[in-house]
Amino acid sequence: MTTTTTAGRVARLWIYPVKSLGSTARDRVRLDVAGPEGDRVWSVVDAATGETVRGKHAPGLAAVQPTGHPDADARAVSDVLGREVRLRAAQGSAADVAAVHLVSRQAIERAAAGDVPEGCSADDPRANVLLDLADGGDERTWVGRTLRIGDAELAVTRTPKHCLGVYAEVRQPGEIAVGDAVLL
Structure with missing residues (x-):
């Protein structure tokens, strides 16, 4: 039997329509295999x-x-x-490493306290999904696990080398929205 826990909620969503430029906030976004619709196109x-x-x-x-x-x-x-x-x-998404980049407020707080990878910008982690985690969680422990957010299912693949949070691939496309539960 698989146990599902609510790990937190989606606090904010962003896409980066032009790679390397600023973000555009969204209330909801569709996640496809290539990543958030409209991201780095x-x-x-x-x-x-x-x-x-x-x-x-x-x-x-x-x-x-x-x-x-x-x-x-x-x-x-x-x-x-x-x-x-x-x-x-771009052909598909111009994302360099993974379809979706998730980061928690807790990771940003840890970075502000000095726990930040070399070369990482804690001020602008350039993530697609900002999470509020339950019980002081740490998304870095999710590598190898599956998340469900809204209609989408994500496989957390790894932690970024020079950034906060985690990277994930989209296993099942679907829409996610601010306020959605993050089920681990």
């Missing part, structure tokens, strides 16, 4: 070279709020970087 490329421009080489990108209009977003990024860029549609 565009990437920034240098107009002269065609090479992808990454946030780690251009930290100012995270401050640019996407508008949902690729041409306007490309102009805004060009202004920030001082060179011409364009947006390229």
Whole structure:
């Protein structure tokens, strides 16, 4: 018999329509195998070279709020970087490691107290799902386990190397929403 426990609730949801740019908050989002619908569907490329421009080489990108209009977003990024860029549609999701990145308020609190991986930004963990965990939980203990949030089922695959929280793959697509229980 499988035991299911309520590990917490979804506190906030974000997508990052353009990889490396700022987030867009959502009240609900559909999780597909590639990740949250609308997440990292565009990437920034240098107009002269065609090479992808990454946030780690251009930290100012995270401050640019996407508008949902690729041409306007490309102009805004060009202004920030001082060179011409364009947006390229990603094949599937442009997420580097996993379909979904989850982080808890408790992880952010631990990071504020000094428990933060090297190279990680505790101020902006760039997660898709912010959780409020029950009983002082720690999502790092979930690796190898299955979560159910809303209509979706997730397999927690690993902890990030340079970030807070955990990464998960979508086993069963479905919609999740702020306030949904996180069943472990």
